[in-house]
Amino acid sequence: MRRASNVIFPALCGFCAFLACGLLFGLVFVIAQRGLPAINWRFITEEIRQVGSEGGIFYNLIGTLILIGTACLVVVPLATGLALTHAVYARKASTRSRLGLFLYTLNGIPSIVFGIFGFIVFVKYFNWGKSWLTGGLLLALMILPTVTVALIERIKALPRKYLEAATGLGLRQSQIVWSIILPQSWSGLITGGLLGLARAAGETAPIMFTATIFAGASIPHGVRESPVLSLPYHIFILAQDSFDPAVAAKLWGSALVLLALVFALSILALPLRLRLHDEAQG
Amino acid sequence: MKPKDNCLLDESVSTAPAREIFRISNLSVVARGKSILRNVNAVIKANQVFGIIGPSGAGKSTLLRCLNRLSDLTPELEVTGSIEYRGRSINAPGIDADALRASTGFLFQQPVIFPTSIYKNVIFGLRHIRRGLSFAQLRETAESALREAALWEEVKVRLHDSALTLSVGQQQRLCLARVLATQPDVILMDEPTSALDPKSTAAIEELILQLKARHTIVLVTHNVPQARRVTDWLACLCLRDGAGEIAESACCDAVLTNSQCREVIEYLNHG
Numbered sequence: 001m002r003r004a005s006n007v008i009f010p011a012l013c014g015f016c017a018f019l020a021c022g023l024l025f026g027l028v029f030v031i032a033q034r035g036l037p038a039i040n041w042r043f044i045t046e047e048i049r050q051v052g053s054e055g056g057i058f059y060n061l062i063g064t065l066i067l068i069g070t071a072c073l074v075v076v077p078l079a080t081g082l083a084l085t086h087a088v089y090a091r092k093a094s095t096r097s098r099l100g101l102f103l104y105t106l107n108g109i110p111s112i113v114f115g116i117f118g119f120i121v122f123v124k125y126f127n128w129g130k131s132w133l134t135g136g137l138l139l140a141l142m143i144l145p146t147v148t149v150a151l152i153e154r155i156k157a158l159p160r161k162y163l164e165a166a167t168g169l170g171l172r173q174s175q176i177v178w179s180i181i182l183p184q185s186w187s188g189l190i191t192g193g194l195l196g197l198a199r200a201a202g203e204t205a206p207i208m209f210t211a212t213i214f215a216g217a218s219i220p221h222g223v224r225e226s227p228v229l230s231l232p233y234h235i236f237i238l239a240q241d242s243f244d245p246a247v248a249a250k251l252w253g254s255a256l257v258l259l260a261l262v263f264a265l266s267i268l269a270l271p272l273r274l275r276l277h278d279e280a281q282g
Numbered sequence: 283m284k285p286k287d288n289c290l291l292d293e294s295v296s297t298a299p300a301r302e303i304f305r306i307s308n309l310s311v312v313a314r315g316k317s318i319l320r321n322v323n324a325v326i327k328a329n330q331v332f333g334i335i336g337p338s339g340a341g342k343s344t345l346l347r348c349l350n351r352l353s354d355l356t357p358e359l360e361v362t363g364s365i366e367y368r369g370r371s372i373n374a375p376g377i378d379a380d381a382l383r384a385s386t387g388f389l390f391q392q393p394v395i396f397p398t399s400i401y402k403n404v405i406f407g408l409r410h411i412r413r414g415l416s417f418a419q420l421r422e423t424a425e426s427a428l429r430e431a432a433l434w435e436e437v438k439v440r441l442h443d444s445a446l447t448l449s450v451g452q453q454q455r456l457c458l459a460r461v462l463a464t465q466p467d468v469i470l471m472d473e474p475t476s477a478l479d480p481k482s483t484a485a486i487e488e489l490i491l492q493l494k495a496r497h498t499i500v501l502v503t504h505n506v507p508q509a510r511r512v513t514d515w516l517a518c519l520c521l522r523d524g525a526g527e528i529a530e531s532a533c534c535d536a537v538l539t540n541s542q543c544r545e546v547i548e549y550l551n552h553g
């Protein structure tokens with residue numbers, strides 16, 4: 001019986017892993033197979049024409065980069081502050097527990113709710129109209145739990161000996177934070193940031209009412225009434241018109257570019273993550 | 283190694299009328315309802331190597347950590363009683379625990395090396411504690427600390443190499459140099475040679491004997507021959523009803539050769 005379970009359980013685990021990897025590779029294969037024919041230099045550098053059936057996705061790509069760049073700039077200080085409060089400054093277990101509950105609740109909020117919240121608060125109440133800044137802020141709020149939890153876990157995993165050695169030398173808590181805790185924890189911030197940004201890059205619901213339009217926008221010059229084009233919203237609209245073969249080709253091409261963007265983010269940050277990991281391992 | 287001065291059994295008639303650095307009175311430590319130390323009393327005098335020996339679990343390291351309030355890092359520890367550092371209670375309102383720790387360097391059992399260069403490890407504490415030092419001053423202090431820790435000759439040509447490339451014995455001396463660079467008044471050592479080979483142990487012991495000319499040293503050790511070689515005064519903690527109490531505190535030779543306490547004799551015989 002024990003011998004059988006020693007065989008069956010690993011086989012089941014292997015099958016699940018194979019299934020998950022197979023689905024991922026299948027998805028990537030289909031998107032690449034259908035999207036590659038649409039990809040060329042003009043597709044990347046031209047702006048949208050003829051309701052998406054002609055032209056390219058230049059401003060959609062730029063708009064998506066603006067949205068995730070803004071989200072990144074907003075989420076890094078917020079997540080750092082929250083993680084430090086949770087892992088370093090909060091003395092009471094009850095405070096840490098409440099902060100944890102807040103993060104998990106925030107993580108559970110459906111993305112459309114963020115969209116409605118942004119629409120009511122920023123678009124209507126602040127009268128910003130559709131704005132790239134609203135989109136960036138909402139995406140930052142959405143990925144805040146992922147980034148914060150990754151950073152908290154990294155801080156918790158820091159060898160206690162470093163903190164004791166620094167405290168023993170007479171360093172103040174703020175000096176320990178800046179000289180030990182943060183430099184040793186950046187890998188967590190980057191890992192969480194990448195996971196979050198990869199999710200943010202593909203989100204449509206939070207930005208469709210608040211930050212993005214289908215056509216007629218380029219680089220924003222202000223905050224109010226300054227929407228951007230974006231890849232997820234572009235894919236969302238084209239998908240509704242995909243019976244047209246010209247549109248379908250652009251749709252798969254856009255999906256492939258979005259996938260490549262997320263993949264590129266991970267690849268670009270990999271050397272930094274590895275270096276930080278090596279340094280942290282000591 | 284230099285022979286140590288003889289001393290008498292009773293502290294009150296000790297040979298040197300040295301200044302008091304630490305006065306520990308009725309110190310007790312409890313963690314989650316379990317008593318770790320009970321009614322510890324001791325006086326540590328300037329330029330003395332004060333040894334603390336005793337069986338595992340007797341609270342030697344806890345006592346050492348109470349001296350510079352590193353015990354604050356463990357919130358479940360409840361510390362009662364009084365510790366005076368240079369005549370002032372270390373728990374008095376207005377006492378800056380970080381300043382206290384800067385004056386009392388701590389050397390851990392295992393060398394704690396930051397994953398950076400040898401030079402940056404040496405100046406790590408110094409550049410935070412004494413801000414505004416010039417590059418030349420930092421460099422000069424680092425060299426002086428490394429010389430004092432007898433490591434300069436071994437690392438002077440590779441100061442910017444990773445400190446992780448050093449042997450464990452060299453790493454421990456690097457930690458000592460990092461402490462010395464901050465120019466502490468007292469150095470607290472928690473079994474600093476327990477992870478070292480005999481050669482590195484001898485080097486650290488030699489350093490302890492040299493350093494006591496300028497610093498007061500409190501040394502926790504399991505190694506009785508080491509206590510004999512380097513300490514001036516020895517406190518032996520023993521377990522009584524699960525808590526550490528000072529069974530005997532006297533001149534090193536008196537504790538090791540002429541102890542009147544049964545628990546101490548048992549510890550020395552059976553370790």
